[in-house]
Amino acid sequence: MLLLSKIIQKTLARKIKHNFLARVIGEKEMELIFEELKNEFIKADVNYEVTEQFFKEIQDNLREEKRLFMGKEEVQLELYQKIKDKLINSLGEEAEPLKLRKKGRDKFLLIGTNGAGKTTTVAKLAYYLKTKKGIESIETVSLDANRAAAFEQLQQLVTPLGVKSHFIKELEELQEFEEELKNREVNSILYDSGGVIPKDIEGLSYLKKLSSLVNPTETILVLDALAGQESLEIVKLFCESITVDSLIVTKSDSMSPLGAALSAHYFYKLPIKFLGEGEGIEDLIVFYPDRIVSKLLGEGDVQTLAEKIEEKEIDTNQAEKSIYKFLKGKFDLEDLILQLKEVKKFGSIGSLLKMFPSLNNLTEKLLSQSSAVEEEFAKWEVLIQSMTPYEKQNPKVIKAESSRRARIVRGSGRKVEELNRLLNKWEQTKKKAEEIGQNILTKQGDWTNIFDYLK
Structure with a gap:
């Protein structure tokens, strides 16, 4: 399902651009905008009666504030904010705690x-x-x-x-x-x-x-x-x-x-x-x-993300060291398994991605692929666990020796094609990371301010 912001913004932009040539948007035009938005809410499993009432209240509010005659640029911003405020209000405005007694059971x-x-x-x-x-x-x-x-x-x-x-x-x-x-x-x-x-x-x-x-x-x-x-x-x-x-x-x-x-x-x-x-x-x-x-x-939901980092006891110092190693092109499969374990602390990749602000089509694309990515990560984890410490730190020896590959595949219960894919991905990512790292080093002159550059 599309992110709701995309539904709202696309609908508003399309209606305003293609249907209305007047310099201002009046009540008749607003009705047409609302009809399409209502359809999108119903597709998102909001009850029909709730949808009708929801937009009626927004429209009544606009009418009371005499905001039904606005320039086209104003309409999108005004309606977007009204819908956002109304959604928050309709869901309770504030978090409501469990009913916990001060005394008793x-x-x-x-x-x-x-x-x-x-x-x-x-x-x-x-x-x-x-x-x-x-x-x-x-x-x-x-x-x-x-x-x-x-x-x-x-x-x-x-x-x-x-x-x-x-x-x-x-x-x-x-x-x-x-x-x-x-x-x-x-x-x-x-x-x-x-x-x-x-x-x-x-x-x-x-x-x-x-x-x-x-x-x-x-x-x-x-x-x-x-x-x-x-x-x-x-x-x-x-x-x-x-x-x-x-x-x-x-x-x-x-x-x-x-x-x-x-x-x-x-x-x-x-x-x-x-x-x-x-x-x-x-x-x-x-x-x-x-x-x-x-x-x-x-x-996004950066506040919850920050809370999760704190409560999951994510080692931020270790994370910085890993990024330095990654951008120098020196990370190995041992580093990869450590990072996969850190990501898993957040739950599903999909729920983690939703905490970040939307990056146009990128977030939607990543969300649609998150289940497949999780499956791939699970295979990698099993394969890496079947490797010796030396092999994790030196993945090239696995590519060079078929006996090592056969033993890892046999021990993990996975396919040789999956092992080859893991090794190829590691090699490609390592090469790309090194290029990015060199680019940053060239621009910065040193590595001390790398995180300011990445922000």
């Missing part, structure tokens, strides 16, 4: 449809509470009686965090657990409920009983960003059956969460607490409306 009940990512989100939330909020005593409860594998998955994810897991199949067991809990010191409990499909009256009824027994501090609906136009129906289904306090939108690295988030918040005023980006347990992003809108509009 917090209980979070996660609900949603099958496959929305509830179990993984429970684990991510446990990680967030432990590492970001400093909550030591956390336990998780799997209430998915129809999927025993859900408990096993949850246990595997949270055990390394020192978080205890429980598997409860029946309401009677849950009641006993809640009674027993009164005598124990536990700060936070996370409940992973079973998936409910639309029109599952029995499942929704059971969920209401669970909620009544648990009496949660906060009930969080886990919403799949890939649900598209169905998102609003899913939100409606749960909101009409049970008290829902907030949303977590998952799989938002695969596709813009705009449609699901905007529609749900617009109709039900549900605050969006987090976005699930990536498969790592740490890949739960606090939902800042201004930051997510900046990303959607291709303006």
Whole structure:
């Protein structure tokens, strides 16, 4: 899907340039612009009614400010800013924190449809509470009686965090657990409920009983960003059956969460607490409306990027040394594997790219290729791990000796063509990096201010 800024800017420019010859844009012309923008929002999975209301409010605002008669140059800037401000406002304006009590126990009940990512989100939330909020005593409860594998998955994810897991199949067991809990010191409990499909009256009824027994501090609906136009129906289904306090939108690295988030918040005023980006347990992003809108509009999210660098403990000194080595054409496969590991700390390449401001067609092209690049990187990592330290530091010996190539391919389980591609890429990149480095050295005279040049 195109970056939203591109959709808006292209639509505005096309309409203004080709359809309007007048020196000013009036109400009739503005209607035509809005109609095309509405179509683009609907394509981005924003609900039809939400889209209509969204642009009506912008138009009413322009009318009140008497801004409907503007010169062509003004229209694009004015509308772009109005849409951006309205998006931020429509998503809640500010990040809304979890409901954490100053005293007593917090209980979070996660609900949603099958496959929305509830179990993984429970684990991510446990990680967030432990590492970001400093909550030591956390336990998780799997209430998915129809999927025993859900408990096993949850246990595997949270055990390394020192978080205890429980598997409860029946309401009677849950009641006993809640009674027993009164005598124990536990700060936070996370409940992973079973998936409910639309029109599952029995499942929704059971969920209401669970909620009544648990009496949660906060009930969080886990919403799949890939649900598209169905998102609003899913939100409606749960909101009409049970008290829902907030949303977590998952799989938002695969596709813009705009449609699901905007529609749900617009109709039900549900605050969006987090976005699930990536498969790592740490890949739960606090939902800042201004930051997510900046990303959607291709303006990047440098603030979150800076926070990630700090929290992932990226070694910036080592990074500088690596760049020096890279630009001198002296980097080897050991350096490459170290850099791949650093990149992986950020989650998917796609989610990392979205944090940078858009570079015209380049960002879109890179985003479309990010999955293929990740697959290639995974192959390289396996191949490099099958090399000896000497081979990593001197890749040319691998090219020179077929016996080394055969051993690496056999040990990694990859193909010889993939190894050859890795070695060729390394050689090409090394050569290009050396050329760039020499160019910088020629212009700068020395290497001490290289990073000022690169900025």
